[in-house]
Amino acid sequence: MAASQAGVFWLEFDPDSGHNLLRKMGNESPQWASPPTFGIRSQVNGYGGGALCAGHDTVYAVEASQQQIHRIDPVTGATNAVTQDTGASFGGLVWDSLHHRTLAVRERSGCQQLVAVRDYNEIVPLHDSEDFYSAPALSASGERMAWVCWSLPDMPWVRSVLWTADVNEDGMLVRARCWPTSQEGSVQQPVFDGETLYVLSDHEGWWQTWCVSWPDEQAKWTCLDSTAADHASAPWQLGERHFCPLGQGGWAWARYVNGVGELWLKRSAGSSPARVAPDFNDFRHMTASDGQLYCIARSATRLDSVLAVDLATKRVRLLAGGEAPFADTPIVAPAPFKMPPSNGGQEEMGGFWYPPVGGSSENNPPPLILIAHGGPTSTAWPVFNPQVQFWCHHGFAVADVNYRGSAGFGRRFRMALAGNWGQSDVEDMERAADHLVATGRADASRLFVQGRSSGGYTALMAMIRSTRFRAGASLFGVSDPARLREVTHRFESGYLDWLLGAPSDYP
Missing domain, CATH: 2.40.10 (Thrombin, subunit H)
Known part of the structure; x- marks a missing residue:
């Protein structure tokens, strides 16, 4: 989403063209604001994000095929390339109204930096000493900037640090400083309210809102909401x-x-x-x-x-x-389930159970498909999923499981998968199966496991290590971690070692 005097904009996937296209809210209904052949998507870090920002009277977006920033006229839909930086990708776009330019993360030749972009391919590096950068944030005056950095081999939800700088009259950064948290943590989504800086940080166990100031050059972190709940998901993309x-x-x-x-x-x-x-x-x-x-x-x-x-x-x-997804077909709604810790553990876990259409009975419990989400630092959300609906309408119950390592349940739960991928997640899939069998929601003789991407690895390991499951499916799943480690992109180049330990320990 982006909003300015030019309007309210968002990206929408168009199945006819196969592209993410720009939409604008018109007087009464949404309107297309970019050509159907102009796909918009950033590929920074492989997962992109922040491919759109709105200026005073125009929109800037990252064109999908060449990864260059283009200016889009929101009235006519005309597009013009702003950058011509072959081999580079841009993401995390932010409009700087004071200096009439676009701020962005540029990824090129295995390196990242914060840059400022003006029309006619004028690209000015602002900061480039760190491995990875988040989308920047500007204060209301445009004279202060904040961003988040992290370093290999970490992922941004493991360890990251807040940076700030002043912006001088020429638009360059001065007095750039990093402000570590009091304990190890993940910081994300800096934002200014006027000249006051706020971030989300989990250094006390949950992604909570903190006000950050630095009187006398000493960082002061003040928690604004101590509710024991995450207030964000894992930062896979820029610009969340x-x-x-x-x-x-x-x-x-x-x-x-x-x-x-x-x-x-x-x-x-x-x-x-x-x-x-x-x-x-x-x-x-x-x-x-x-x-x-x-x-x-x-x-x-x-x-x-x-x-x-x-x-x-x-x-x-x-x-x-x-x-409504279907014209005449009922939607199967999710029912949350939760289990206490087992074997002396400290972590509760659960997920969402979807009953089969046509129901079941105590004497005739349904077959059950347990789904391991991808990531694995991701989350099973109770949102519409056509694959889940398909199986429910064909007589299966489905359980979408938030195993240890899932985001959204605090730092300790998320970090519990470190060194234990293919073990703790498999144990939790077994626990979910046993719980749903014991409560009459699944037939013990007809249990199945499914996963996509990293969840496919969990499914494969479950079929190897467990006797619970009658069959399983790995959909574009990880099957050779050592080979994946050799070919994965830079963003995840240290992730497998965090999940599995040293390469010599890979299964």
């Missing part, structure tokens, strides 16, 4: 935004409770927080403009939606998406 300042001390933020996302609003410093849009359970890419909060939202019963929330009345409007 799970919280947003609203002015006058007001905030919007997401909170994840037992795998379910909640959207909360606090209109001003003196008002009470209120939950809004309870029909949705995942919220991303928040931005505020002209008394409205905009975001991408997902639910279990409809397709992805673009929402506008009136900050004064808290009324929620559906701007785009949100269609």
Whole structure:
């Protein structure tokens, strides 16, 4: 999502062209704002993010095939290349209104840097001493900047650090400093409210909101919400935004409770927080403009939606998406399940169970497919999934499992998979199967396991190591970790060692 005087914009996948295209909110309905042949997607870190930002009267976006920044006229849809940096990829775009330029992360020849981009291929490096960079954030005056860095072999959800700098009259960074947390942690999504800086950090166990200041050159971290819940998901992409300042001390933020996302609003410093849009359970890419909060939202019963929330009345409007997936077919809704720790462990785990269409009985429990999500530092969200619906409509129950290592359940749970991939996750798939059998929701003789990407590795290891499962499916799954370590992209080049230990220990 992006908003400016030029309008409210988002990216939408078009199945006819196979591209992510630019959409703009018109007077009454959304309108296409880019040509159908102009795909938009960043490939920085392999997963991209931040491929779009809105200036005063134009939009800047990363064209998918060449990875260059283009200027898009939001009225005519005309596009013009801003960069011609062959071999480079750009992402994490941010508009700098003070200096009339686009800020971005540039990835080139195995290196990253923060850069400033003006029209006519003028690219100015701003900072380049670290391995990886997040999308930058600017203060209201444009005179302060913040960003997050992390270094190999870490992933950004393992260990990362906050940086700040002043921006001089020439647009260059001065007095750049890093501000470590008091304990090891992952910092993400810096944002300014006026000149005051806020971030999400999990150094005390959860991704919570912190105000960061540095009087007398000493960092002061003040927690604004100590609720024991993650307020963001794992930062796989640049430019994520799970919280947003609203002015006058007001905030919007997401909170994840037992795998379910909640959207909360606090209109001003003196008002009470209120939950809004309870029909949705995942919220991303928040931005505020002209008394409205905009975001991408997902639910279990409809397709992805673009929402506008009136900050004064808290009324929620559906701007785009949100269609019913099927015309005449009922949607199978998820039911959360949760299990206490086993074998003296400390970690609870659970997921979401989907019953088969047609039901089952105590004497005739259904066959069950247990799904291991990808990542593995990702999450099984209770959102519409056509594959899950397919199996439920063919007589199977489905369990989407948040095994140890999943994001959204605190730092300790997320870090529990370190060195134990293919073991702890397999044990948790077994525990989920046993629990659902014991509670009458699955037939012990008809248990199946499925996974995609890293979840495919979990499925393969479950079929090798476990006797619970009658069959399984690995969909584009990891089958040779040592080979993957040799060919994976730089972003994940240290990830397998974190998951599995030294290469000599790879199974």
